Amino acid sequence: MQEAEILFENIEFLLIAGVVIVLAYLALEHRDIVYAAFFFGFMATGVAGIFILLEAPFVAGLQIAIYTGGITALIIFGVLLIPRAQDSTLEVLHSPRMRKVGLVLSISVVVISALIALLFPWQESIPPEHIPLSQSLEGLAEWLWGTHAVYLEIIAMLLFVGLVGSVAIIRMEKEEQLRPRTEDFSLPIPEESEPESATSGMPVLEARDVKEEKEVE
Amino acid sequence: MRLFIDFVPLLLWMGLVTALVIVMLLASWVLRPHVLQNSEKTSTYECGEEPLGPARISFPYSYIIYTVLFLVVDVMGAFMWLYAVSALRTSVFVVWQVVVFAAVIMAAVMFVLKILPKAQMTGPEVVALYEAAKEQATGLHSEG
Incomplete structure (x- = not known):
């Protein structure tokens, strides 16, 4: 039962992480900036799924209320209100060499952080008596508002x-x-007359x- | 007692919603007449008028402050909801903390709502700017 549960949890995590990564890629790379803003909103909802998996329902609700509701509305408003923002895409790296450098940098950041998480397992350093706090809103309210x-x-x-x-x-x-x-x-640069x-x-x-x-x- | 198990009905519902969208799109594709698509047919409908320019125009962006206000009240509501559902709502000390929290944010909201009419361009100001620009342009034109 325990093993099946762990397997189920891993499958859930891989599913949510895959969906989030695909949506994040679409939010970055979609040509229409309005679509990109909507994909950002869907991605924020997917991240709420990860918080549910971590058994933090308040943070998941906060994520949906603030990121999916608020920040996405802010970005869509920004796109609609700011002149010329609709015609622009996000930053485009023109030379393929810069693109490759950026790809290598981002992949190395992911690999290094994954290695650090593997070498120093932080989840084992948390004492088990703190875990009930995450599920109980009462305890969270006591911690946050009380103390x-x-x-x-x-x-x-x-x-x-x-x-x-x-x-x-x-x-x-x-x-x-x-x-x-x-x-x-203008700054006193001789080239820029x-x-x-x-x-x-x-x-x-x-x-x-x-x-x-x-x-x- | 895993929280994710409680959300399985939600996942099923999301799957149903996605399936419904796909079925509706497919059904409308099957049912609609497939006529020739040209630029006249795919253009924006503007009450029979010829559409002028793109439909997405930009509004004065000082309106974005209303979204920022919504975001701030959203954050305030989330934290006050956490307080309201707990047993702390009867504790006098915590109530005072909530009062300070809400007062600081509401002071900011009131300040913004008070200053916003002065921060935006009013109609007469826009007209005056337009008149000045027009005068300058005609002056330049007559000189040239």
Whole structure:
């Protein structure tokens, strides 16, 4: 019975991991960025399956509520609202050599982390008396709200800063539209003779906006 | 007592949903008339008008702040749900912690909702910008 259960668990993990990897690949490589955003949402749901497999139902619910619901909506809104984002794909490595280097780097990161997990089995270092905590929401609430609520206050402050920062960026954009700065912002490089005006600097600003707002999560 | 076992009905249901989608697509493919597809047929329907440009246009992106607000309230709701279903909801100390947690986030939300009308471009401002740009353009044109 025990062996069958372990085998069943392994099969479940391989299935979920395969689905997540395929969806992550589609989210990265799909040509239409709107489709890529939707694949990201499905991938986040698949990751919730891994949390269920780890017997952490609260984290799985959080994953679906925040990643599938919130972050995906944020990305889709970003794609729909930001000019020219729909025509662009994610970053394309033009030379095949760069592509190969990136592939080798990512594969080596995966292999090294798998080797470390095999050599230093962290799951054996967790004392078994902590395991009931993962399944019981009561215990989790006791731990989080009862004794470690300062973490939640830090999260609240982080969300506060994120909201204020995102509204400040929008305010800055308005200022820039009302009073465009037309000074010469170009760095003193002799090759680049063309001075960068305020309008040609727009795409850089927009890219930074998206990054800032994604960090709010 | 494995949690994953409880989710097997959900997996079955997801399989049923996928099968239903495939069956519906296949059925509509079988039932629909297969006529010649041309650019006139596959173009976007805009109430009989000739479609102008792509259907996906970009809106002013200051609206993305509403999604950020949704995300923040989502996170707050998740943690407050954890508190609400536990036995801690009767403990005075924890209630005060929840009040501080909610007050910090709601202060941010209120600040954003207060400052947002001032942060977005209003109609008269857009019109004034347009008038100024037009004046500049016509001035340049008459000079040239």
